Each structure stands twice: as structure tokens, then as C-alpha cells.
Amino acid sequence: MAGKPSPRLIKKLHRLTRPLNSSSPPIVDTPELNFLKKPEPHVAKPSEFNAGKDLILELDDTQKLFSSFSTGKLIRSAINVHVAAIEPVVDFGTWVMQSKLMDTFPVREIVLGTIRRTFFEHFCGGETAEEAKRNIEKLYDAGLRGMMVYGLEDADDNESCDKNLEMFLQTAEASKSLPRSSMSFVIVKITAICRVGLLERASTLLSWEHKNPSLKLPWKQETLTLFAANSPLYLTLNRPEPLTPQEEEDFQLAQQRLQKLCQRCAELDVPLAIDAEYTSVQPAIDYLTYSSSILYNKDSKPIVYGTMQAYLKDAKERLFLACKDAEKMGVSMAYKLVRGAYMTRDLKVASSLGCESPIHNNLQDTHRSYNDCASFMLDKIVDGSGALLLATHNLDSAKLVASKSKDLGIGSKNENLQFAQLYAMSEGLSFSLRDAGFLVSKYMPFGPIEKIIPYLLRRAEENRGFLSSSEMDRQLMRKELARRFLAAIS
């Protein structure tokens, strides 16, 4: 059975393969089943891949897709993605990591040690910046780029915000010692540079202002439209108290931290992508993002990328409105487009308040919203007023954007259109986009294992079960392992 793609995968592959795809490159003989040595074919740098060829996402040539993986690495990856899909294992691991057992010796040490040697090593870039840099270089050798994401806990006072800012700045500095353009983005989490409680307070005040435009927020600076007519405002049922002078000062400090990071990224010429989080803090995150975009996105290569979560019912309208404002101000809008990763949390809050869910009622609506937002941003790229980082593992969305970008004449080396997948996830998709000539990055968290656990838990939730998007990778890896095995014994 190993190595035989399922009928579902074959159907998927057929949908992806267009007649233009018939001339596949010659197959190069590779040293099979040598566990350390990588197969021979030259692996090009991102700029060398398929320059000028037709754009096709080719997934059936696993030899080409996994040419940068030694057989040892392929086996380890296959084991990890298979284990991560066994629901009872994931359920048990998640339960242990969230239980009080983690406060007891030696359970904590045993669990962390096991995670370190398995999922952490697989899904993360390492515990230090040096380890992460080495992994970015490996990605670059394989024709991909890296986004270094320092895993940080939520900050709870100004001192921890300042320390966290220092870590983000150091991450940006790392780009200087890496091959040029191998680090595609620096990533920042606003909850690490501004207290969560303060972000919640600012978010409720911004929502209340949207409901009652006569309200004046003295601390509010120039920004873009944050809400749409269909934005859920259930978190702000009563008029909130204004920010205290201390809160105003702290919020200003948070804004200055973000601008310091933007300024450094602008000097280093590396864009900064601001992660999206849960709905109770997102309005304040958008506010901070847009105020910085106004300052730093004045030319056609934007520095600040906000994140739009397409699973939110109001995502599309908010995207249109913010872009319309930006256009009037001569600001270029740049988005990392995601489906959204805080579904459980956001649904729980809405249902505890007896309110309608802010998230689309079904996955089809989320897919439609995602693809509509992507299409809209592609048009912005064409007219020179936008940039899109398509952050997804979804094959249909990636294919849609790849072919629409071709129809619109957006060159695959246009920096304003990039693709990204999480580190060690959807490898087949990343490699096929790379082979089609696009700029592709891997979002790579690094840092002390304790700080990365919330990230690993979110991935576990997404990866569980045999219907998750990792199914395709599991099948492709099995197919390539079987191919190498057969080639070695024949």
C-alpha cells in the first residue's frame, strides 16, 4: 500500500495538472536509500527556479519535489507527520501538556524531553537564533526562504514588553548574517509587546467608538477603517471606561515599540509581518498595524504586513474598506492572508455571551472568503497598491492564486506576491510552488521549548485526523519513500 497515492489524491492531482504540464523535466538518477546523502539533482536558489516557464503546480513527481531531502530526513518527517495525525496520541499529548502534571517533577522533564526530540525538532527551527539561522540556510539551499518567529509568551508589564522587543530586534538583525533574501520576513506578535489586558481595553474602546462615532479617543492616531457594517461588536455591550493616563502612556509605549521595529526592518530592507490573534484583541492589533502602515508603506515595496483572518465573517468587507482608505492616502496595503487559528477560543467566547459566532458558519464560506480576499489583493498588486503573502496549506487556494496571478501578468518573481507555509508542514505544496517559480517561505518558530508549546498545541489541533491538510504530505512522502526503496533494490 505504501507509495500508492489514494484515489482522492489522484483526483486532486488531476485537478491540478493542466495540459501545459506534459513536458516534465528529465528524471535524473539519484542515489536512493543513502540515509545521509541528499539526492544529486542540483537544487536551485529561489531565483533560479523555472524562470520563464509556465506556471503549474506539479505534485506527482515526488522525486523532484523531495530532491532536497535525504532519505533519513524523509523517513523522520514521514514518521512525525503520521504520528501527529493519530488522534488518540494528539489528544493524550494535548491533555498532558495542558494538565497540572506539567508542574510536577519528573513528568515535566520527561514530557518536554520527548517533545524536544520529536515534534519540536520537526516543527520548529531550534531553541536559539543560531540554530534557526542554520535551518534558514538549509531552507535556502532547498530553494525556499524563511520567516524567523521568536516564540514569546504574552507580556504582562512594560519590562517584559521591552525585553520581548529586544528579541524581535535581534531576530531582524539576524538577517544581516544570512544570505541575502533568505529571510523573507520578520514576524511580530503584538501581545508580546503590549499587555493583553491593555489590548482588550483599547479594542473595546475602538469598537464602542465605531458604534458611537461621537466618542472621542484622545490617544487615537491616524489609522484606517477597522470595522465594517457586519463586524460583531458583542464584546462591547456597555460603554467602556476611558483609558487611564497610565494606560494611555503604556499604549503609546507599545506603539513606539512597534515603530522602532518597523524602522529597523525598513533599514534592513526586510518586511515585518504582524500576526493576527483572537477577536478580543484584534481591533487594537489592526489599529497599531494600520498606523504603522501609514508611516512605512509609502512606496511600492511595503514594509508592514497586517494579517487578515478570512474565517471572520467581516474579513472581506474590512479588507475592502481599509484598502479604500489606504488608496486615498497613497499608502500601499500589504496583508498576510490566513484562514485563522483561534476558532475554538473565539467560538467559546461568543457562545458564552449567547452571541452569534464571528466565524463563518461552515468551512465552505471560509474558503470562499479566503479566495475572494486573495483575488481582491491580486488586483491591488497589479495596480501597484498592494502586496499579498498567501499563508496557506490549502491546495485549491494556492492553485487559484498561482493561475490568477499568471492571467494577470504578475511575474512569479514579483516580491509583492509571496506564498508561505508553516515550517515542516505542507512540504509538497511548498516545493511545487517553488518549482513553479514562486517565492515561497516557511514560517519558522524558534525559542525555548516551553514558550513554543502554545504554537505546537495549535498545530496539533489543526493536524489531527486523517482529513487534515497534512494528508497530502503523508501520501507524497510514502510515495517517494517507496520509489526510493524500489529504485534501490531494482
Ligand SMILES: Cc1cc2nc3c(=O)[nH]c(=O)nc-3n(C[C@H](O)[C@H](O)[C@H](O)COP(=O)(O)OP(=O)(O)OC[C@H]3O[C@@H](n4cnc5c(N)ncnc54)[C@H](O)[C@@H]3O)c2cc1C
Ligand atoms: C505562514 C503562516 C502564517 C500564519 N499566521 C497566522 C496568524 O498570524 N494568525 C492566525 O490566526 N493564523 C495564522 N496561521 C494559521 C492559519 O490561520 C490556519 O490555521 C492554517 O494555516 C490552516 O488553514 P489553511 O489556509 O492552511 O487551510 P486548510 O488546510 O484548508 O484548513 C482549513 C482550516 O480552517 C479551519 N476553519 C476555518 N473556518 C472554518 C469554519 N467556518 N468551519 C470549520 N473549520 C474552519 C479548519 O479547522 C481547518 O483547520 C498561519 C498559517 C501560515 C501557513
